[in-house]
Amino acid sequence: MTSLLFVEDDAVIRTSVGLALERYGYRVSTAADGLDGLEAARAGDHDLLLIDVMLPGLDGISVCRRIRETSQVPILMMSARGDGLDVVAGLEGGADDYVVKPVDLPVLVARIRSLLRRATFARPATGQAPAGEVLTFGELSVDTAALEVRRAGQRVELAPTELRLLLEFAAHPGIVLERATLLRSVWDYGWDGDSRVVDLCVQRLRRKIGADRIETVRGFGYKLCGT
Known part of the structure; x- marks a missing residue:
């Protein structure tokens, strides 16, 4: 229970x-x-x-x-x-x-x-990466099978929502994801809820994986930088 x-x-x-x-x-x-x-x-x-x-x-x-x-x-x-x-x-x-x-x-x-x-969860809700693949973005690596994140070789501890958010970005590197899309795919909202939850979770994620890793595209959303 x-x-x-x-x-x-x-x-x-x-x-x-x-x-x-x-x-x-x-x-x-x-x-x-x-x-x-x-x-x-x-x-x-x-x-x-x-x-x-x-x-x-x-x-x-x-x-x-x-x-x-x-x-x-x-x-x-x-x-x-x-x-x-x-x-x-x-x-x-x-x-x-x-x-x-x-x-x-x-x-x-x-x-x-x-x-x-x-x-x-075992996989992000959408845009699933191949099982067992380790995705690399500069000094950041994301193991999609073990659900482990490392920065410059050091393990990064992420809360469940932060991890799911990162996996969603990692499944779409270089692609701008709108806040409404992230609310539906990460927060599982069936409606366009309060976008502050996205913005603040992105801020927390940036502090852990590097401020320059997630780029803000003003008026649209965010994207994960692939290099």
Whole structure:
């Protein structure tokens, strides 16, 4: 059974959403503040973390950043404001995606399922590279079978969404991929969602594989430089 950790200080939301997710077949454990959530995340073996932004003790963004220091577990942030700076900060801190409160349960479950698929996939959703091929882009190498990324020979640790994004770029080297295309193929959105998730994930990926490796094509999207 898939295990979720839900960190939320509002007891009503924590209980109602937790019970609803259990009805969908998830095993849900909960924490009521940031410090307890961080401790539970570090101690437990969870498949996904659902973390509210506004938490007592330690805010959700700080929890996310601390978890990302040692773990690449999928993280879905919850925010009371869909266009606030907290969303941007959460994504910059390492979250893979976010949902807006009050939570629409079908949307939440769809985002959870999408994020779990990204964490367990064996190939990118589109433009699959041949099995076992090691793709090389300058000092960057991508093993599409072992799902390993190396930069100048050193292993690069990527979160599930970052890895899937890189594999999508690697399957189309030198080709401009629009944000809407990436939202559908990487985030598995059936609609053109918030493009900020693409932009911020690209920023995180650049910090890990080299800022000059992914080029911005203004007004269109991004492309992976092949040399």
